[in-house]
Amino acid sequence: MAANEASNTATAKTGNRPRPVVGTVKNNDILDIEITEQDEALFGFEDHSEQGAQGGTQPTNAEEYAEDEANSQGSNLDVSQTIPDVVFRAYDIRGIAGSQVSNELAYKVGQSVASEALDDGENTLIIARDARLSSPELTEYLIRGVLSTGCDVLNIGTVPTPLMYFATEVLDTCSSGIIVTASHNPADHNGFKIVINGKCRSEEDIKAIRGRILKGEIYRGTGTEHRHDIVPQYIDTIFSDVALAGEISIVVDAANAVAGTVAPQLFEELGCQVTPLYCDLDGSFPNHSPDPSVEANLQDLIKAVQDAGADMGVAFDGDGDRLAVVTPKGKIIWPDRLLMLYARDIVSRNPGADVVFDVKSTRHLNKCITEVGGRPVMWKTGHSPMKAKMQETGALLGGEFSGHIFIKDRWYGFDDGLYAAARLIEIVSLQGQSLDDLCEELPQSVATPEIRVPVSEDKKFALIESLRASGNFADAKITCIDGLRADFSKGWGLVRASNTSAAITLRFEADTPDFLHKLKALFVREIRKIDNTINIDWK
Template identity: 40%
Template sequence: MRHQFHSTVLREYDIRGIIGETLGADDARAIGRAFGTLLRAAGGRTVAVGYDGRVSSPMLEHALVEGLNASGCDVVRIGMGPTPMLYYAEASAEEVDGGIQITGSHNPPNYNGFKMVFQGRPFFGADIQKLGELAADGAFASGTGTVITRDILGAYVERLLKGLAGVDPEALKHLRVGWDAGNGAAGPALEALAARLPGEHHLLFTEVDGHFPNHHPDPTVEANLTDLRALVADKQLDFGVAFDGDGDRIGAIDGTGRVIWGDQLLMIYAEDLLKTRPNATIIADVKASSALFDRVAELGGQPLMWKTGHSLIKSKMKETGAPLAGEMSGHVFFADDYYGFDDALYAGVRLLAAAARLGKSVTELRSAIPPMLNTPELRFQVDETRKFAAMAEIAERLATNPGPAVESVNTTDGVRVSTADGWWLLRASNTQDVLVARAESDTQAGLDRLLAQIDAQLAASGLERGDSVGH
C-alpha cells in the first residue's frame, strides 16, 4: 500500500501539517508503518506513543498505533502529556526502542504533527526523508504488534523533582513563583509538580484545551506573557515561568516583569552548572547573544555556537558530551543529571535550583546580564526555491569581498558576521520559506549600521527585508 505525503509535511526536525488539508489519519497510519519498518530493520520493536491536547491528536494517535502494530511493532501508549514526558518514557524504559509524540507544538490549533526518537537519538532530516521514500514505495514490514497502556505521569513528576537534589530546602521554601501552562499539554504535569515543590506556587491555565482560549502557547512572543506578568505583579512573586503548547520550550520573566530570553536563561543555568562542572562545553544556537558566549568563557566554560534546531542541538550534545545547551526559541537541554532532551518543566525546576544555589533572586540574576540592543528574530518571506541559493550567494560575497567593516564571518548556520558594532545573522529557515535575520549592538547607531549591512547583502541578491512573518 503506497502512500504519498503532501509536499509541505515532511520537515527538517519533525512532521507537521494542517488537519483536513495536508495531514490526516491516513498519513498517521503511514508514518506508523514506515517508522515501525525502519525500527524493526534496526533491531528494535517497542515504541512509546504520546499526544498533546489538540482536538485532532486522539484521532492521529489511533491511526499511528494501527500503523505501528501493522508493521509488527509493540506500542506503549502513555496518553496525553507534554512532549518531554514522551521523551522520558523512551529514555527511562529499557524495553522501549523508540518514541513518537503527536503534537502541533506552538502552531495554531488547526495544525498537528509528530516528533520522533529512534533508539535514543533524534529522528530528523534524512531520517524523515527516508520515511517518506519508504511510504511512497509501499515497502512496509508486516506483522501484528501488541498495545499496552502505561500511566507514567507520577514517575515523570518524581524524576523532575530530582532537579532539586542537593539544594538546601531552606533556600527553596521562601520562593514564590507563577506558572502559565497556556492550556497546553503540560498542564496536568505542572499541577502534579507544583503540588510537590517547596515554596509558594500560583498556576494559570492548566486545563488542557486545544483551542487555546486564553492566549496562544508560544512563550517567546512577548504578548503571550501578559497574563503571567499580571500574576507576578499582582501577587508580587519572585519570577514567572511559561510553557509552549507541548511543554518542550520555556519562557520566563523576572519579578519586575522583564522577559528572560532563551540565551539569558542559559547564562543563569551556566553560572550554576559551571560551579560543579568547570570547563564544561555549553552549546547555544547561532541566534544567541554574544554576551552569552562571553559569559560562559568568563565563568570557565567552553562556549560552542551551533546550528538552530532542537534535533541538531541534541545531536551535537551527544557528540561533544556537553551537559547543557539552549536555543533562543526556549528549548533548553540538560544532560547534567538528566537525559539531554528539551524539557521546559525540568528547566523550570532547574531555575528554582539555580536561584537557591547561587543565593540570588532571579531578578538579581537577570539584572546582572549586560544590557544589549538586539532585534527580535526578523523573519521574512523568500521563495522556497530561492532561499538557500540566496544564502549561498551572500556567503560567497562575504568570503571574497567582505568589505572593511567585517571582522569575521561564521558560517555554522547561514552567516553570522562580526563587526566593531556587534554582529548580524542571516540564515535560511529549515521549516518555512523564510530567511531569518537578527542583529545585536551596544548602541542604536551600531544596530542601524548592522541592519543596513543586512539590507545591502539582501539587495545584492535581489531581495529585501519585508514585513516579518510568524513561525
C-alpha cells in the same frame, strides 16, 4: 498495562519478527536611512540570512482504513500525492492538519517508523500526543499504522514531549517513540516528533521515513497496544533531584497546551507556591499562541507575575520542550541569557565542560562560559542538531534562543522546559537573590527578539544561499553553519531559513541602539539586492 508487561511481550517477538513487504522589503523606519560613508567605515567597508489515544474507543474509520490499506497491499497506487515532501522537515514532520498532515499520512508514518524501529531491534514504540484538536484522530491512525507492522505500542497519552523522551530513557520497554505535536506552531498545524533507539531523527533520517513509505518497505504483523501513566515517575524523579532552599512563588503559563497537564503539579510537589495561568487544555489556544519566543505572547504572564508579586513567571510552548522566563519586575529573560545562569551553576561544578548554543544566541555567552571554566561551542539551530552536537562533544549543557534548554548534568540531555524551569527555581532559591538581581549581574546589550519574515518554502533556502554568495558584509566575521551570521566589533546580525515554517528569521544584537539600527539597515540593504518583494515588519 505496566511497562514490564509490555517489555515481556516485546521480548517474546524478537525471534519472530515479520518481514518487510515491498510494494517586498517595506519599512519606513529603516529604508529611509542612508548608510553614509561614516557608517560604512563603522562596518569596516572598503571602497568597493487526555484525550485521543488514551480516551474513548478506537474509531471505526481508523480500523476500516487499516483493513482497506492491508487489502490493497501490492497495488500500484502512487502514494506520493498524499505523502507531501514539504512536511518532512529538518527536525520532524510538521504541516497543516488535514490538508498536509492527514490521517493517511499518520498511518503511513506509523508503519514507516515502526519498520525502522524493528530494523533497529526495537519491538515497542512509545506513543504520546499533545492537546491540539486534531491530535486524537491523528494518534489513532498513527497507532493503527504501528500495530499493522507487528510492532507493539505503549500509549502514554496526552503528555508534554519531554515526558515521551523521559519514557524512552527510563522504561525497560523500549527507547523509541513518536509524539503527535506541532510544538509552537499555530493551532491548525500538527505533526510528529520521533525518537529511535534514544536518538532524535536527523534531516536525512526524516527524509528516509518518506522514502520507506514510497518504496513500500514496510513490515507486516499484528502488534498489541498497552497503556502506561508516566507522569508520576517523571514528577518523582525530578522531586528526588531538585532541592529548594525555601518557598518560591511562580506563575505558570501553559498557553492552554499540554504542559498544563503536568507543570502546576510538578512545581507544587517541589514546594513552590503556584499560580496557574491558562493551564486548562484547549487545543484552539484561545488566549495566545503557544510560542513563548514571541514577546506579545508573554504579556499576560508579565501582568500575572506583577499582580501576584511572584518570584518569577515561566511559560511553555505547545508541547512543553521550550521555556521562557519573566522576572518579578516584568522583564523577559531571553533563553540565551538564561543559558548564562545555567552555565555559571553547572560549569562551575564541572570545570572544562562544553556548553553548546545556537547561532541566534548572544555573543556574551562565549566570555561567560570561558570565565567559569567551560568551552563554548556554537552550532546549528534545532533540537535534533543540538542534541547530536551535545552527544558528539559530551556537553553537559546546551540551549537555543527559541527556548530549548538541554541539561545533561543530573538529567538526560534532552530539551525539557519543565525540568529547565525546576533547575532555575533551584538556582534562585539557593543563591538567595531575586531573579532580577541575578540578571543584573549578566553582561548587558541591546538586542531584538527573533524576527520571523514570511518567505515561501521554495524560496527561503535559495535566498540564504544568494546572501552567502553575494552579500557584502565588509570585514565582519561570517559564520555559515546555519544561515549567515555577521559579527562586527560592536554587534552582530543573523539571517537564516526556518526549518519549521515558511519563513526566514533574523536577529540582531549590539552595544548601542544606534548600531543595532544600522545593523538592521545593512541586512535590509543586502536582502533588497536579492529579492525586493519580501515584507519585513520590525515590530
